[in-house]
Amino acid sequence: MVLNKKNISIVLGWIITILILVYIASKLDFSQFLEHLKKVSYFDLFVLTIIYLIGFVIRGVRTKIMLPSLNFKQALGGIFLGYAANNVLPARLGEVLRAQVIGKHSNISRSTTLSNILVERILDGVAIVILLFWGSMALSLPSWANKLKYVGLAIFTVAILGLFLINFLNLKYKFKFPNNFPGNFLKNFLEGFRLSMKTPKTFIYVLFISIFIWTFEALIFYYGLVIFDLPKSFHLACFVLGTVNLAALVPSSPGAVGLFEGTAIKTLEIFGVSMPLALAYSSVVHACQLIPVIFIGIGFMKYFGLKSLKIS
Numbered sequence: 070m071v072l073n074k075k076n077i078s079i080v081l082g083w084i085i086t087i088l089i090l091v092y093i094a095s096k097l098d099f100s101q102f103l104e105h106l107k108k109v110s111y112f113d114l115f116v117l118t119i120i121y122l123i124g125f126v127i128r129g130v131r132t133k134i135m136l137p138s139l140n141f142k143q144a145l146g147g148i149f150l151g152y153a154a155n156n157v158l159p160a161r162l163g164e165v166l167r168a169q170v171i172g173k174h175s176n177i178s179r180s181t182t183l184s185n186i187l188v189e190r191i192l193d194g195v196a197i198v199i200l201l202f203w204g205s206m207a208l209s210l211p212s213w214a215n216k217l218k219y220v221g222l223a224i225f226t227v228a229i230l231g232l233f234l235i236n237f238l239n240l241k242y243k244f245k246f247p248n249n250f251p252g253n254f255l256k257n258f259l260e261g262f263r264l265s266m267k268t269p270k271t272f273i274y275v276l277f278i279s280i281f282i283w284t285f286e287a288l289i290f291y292y293g294l295v296i297f298d299l300p301k302s303f304h305l306a307c308f309v310l311g312t313v314n315l316a317a318l319v320p321s322s323p324g325a326v327g328l329f330e331g332t333a334i335k336t337l338e339i340f341g342v343s344m345p346l347a348l349a350y351s352s353v354v355h356a357c358q359l360i361p362v363i364f365i366g367i368g369f370m371k372y373f374g375l376k377s378l379k380i381s
Contacts, residue, residue, distance in 0.1 A: 079320075085328065086326065089330075093330065098345050102349055109349075117292060120285070130144075131189070131278045132185070135188070136177060148167070150166060151167030151186070155323065155324065156359050165183070166379075178253075180257040184265075185261040192275060194228065195276065196283040198222050204305065204308030208304055208308060221311070239259045283310070284307075287303065291303050297346060329355045333348075
């Protein structure tokens with residue numbers, strides 16, 4: 070295997086994941102972990118799954134607003150397919166697959182879709198940081214946890230300011246690009262920024278939808294607290310959501326398996342939750358996010374004319 074930038078990221082991600090899983094296995098009381106899992110009913114799994122899937126419908130509405138020429142099925146199907154691919158492919162290649170299938174089934178170029186996805190991810194990050202700050206307000210936290218929210222704030226402040234600056238310069242100076250593949254890619258990529266921020270009202274509307282998406286997703290983390298008789302605090306649910314999703318910026322295996330659980334364990338440890346209980350909680354919440362989306366994403370493959378979750 071040639072060690073290019075992508076392959077280094079994949080290898081590093083697997084190393085990080087394996088180290089986390091080895092650490093958890095070395096410290097875990099497996100019998101206690103299984104006892105905690107017995108608290109979970111089929112009804113609980115159904116509720117967690119439904120909450121998560123409703124969030125995808127809201128994501129579909131957001132994409133439809135940002136790319137109006139898409140129909141809702143294309144918007145929703147592309148999101149499911151992209152998330153499903155991210156759960157089985159390394160290096161978040163699901164984003165590229167989503168851009169490809171939308172490009173093939175609409176009049177929107179792949180690079181425009183890709184930049185639209187980038188805007189979505191930046192807005193998601195802003196929403197997650199907001200919830201992380203809100204969650205921390207009612208919690209007593211160690212210094213590392215307090216620093217984490219400021220790290221997230223710095224990352225996404227730079228990202229959103231960069232987004233505004235690039236879009237402003239493009240609109241003001243109307244950049245001209247050569248009529249070749251790189252030139253057309255850049256032109257269409259910047260068009261995705263323009264569509265996402267065509268008016269301040271639209272951008273603010275999309276930002277509020279993003280905050281609503283993640284606030285709604287926090288209900289999964291809250292309901293998990295209820296299932297396992299943990300502190301029934303929506304502040305805590307938002308804080309755990311924030312830490313595990315910021316941790317996803319670190320390279321890891323597909324679906325952030327191991328990284329998600331390890332971060333949740335470290336976060337809940339602050340509040341005196343044992344590793345077996347924290348692992349049971351995070352494993353159930355994570356499984357209800359990963360597994361249904363993979364199956365639904367596979368279901369959309371026929372709609373988009375795909376035979377596999379593979380980048381062409």
